[in-house]
Amino acid sequence: EADIYQTPRYLVIGTGKKITLECSQTMGHDKMYWYQQDPGMELHLIHYSYGVNSTEKGDLSSESTVSRIRTEHFPLTLESARPSHTSQYLCATRGGSGNTEAFFGQGTRLTVV
């Protein structure tokens, strides 16, 4: 059983608010990822981290920011939410090198009104 948790599962928030999506894992994995997924669309990598104090932008430009102060946590922050940020956000982790599957959280479905 994968131990990766995302909170909240669902969030409806007004335009201009600051929000932080939480992602926590108890597997001690170095690699963590944030994906954005619009309904019926592909996964887009928006941020990733290969360890503490390491963060990189992904393929899809995003106005969000991330931090990795601890191995277990990889929060994603939107300073000023907009309706265009409405989407599902999926967090994932992977272990070391070699054949390692990615474990996904259940996702946060964000709606900005």
Next chain:
Amino acid sequence: GEDVEQSLFLSVREGDSSVINCTYTDSSSTYLYWYKQEPGAGLQLLTYIFSNMDMKQDQRLTVLLNKKDKHLSLRIADTQTGDSAIYFCAEDPGGYQKVTFGIGTKLQVIP
């Protein structure tokens, strides 16, 4: 850059076999994955295949890899309504390089 392509939809009758196809471009792919995403949930790894294999069978699932054509397929035998989901193909060069996902194929199983 890397690219992974899949058809968007597949509809099959319960009890029939489903075949979901995927093509990829990165010849350095070491691992190829199939993930399943049920409504409102994250992605769950179904099965994977190493690039030096042609076929892998796991209960009702059969993965076929044509490395020359960079074509991957997932066959689900005796498809059930519980198999209705979105299936993502992903290619992985290994090490610390990122995994590239396809757009996902939505499988609809008709009772």
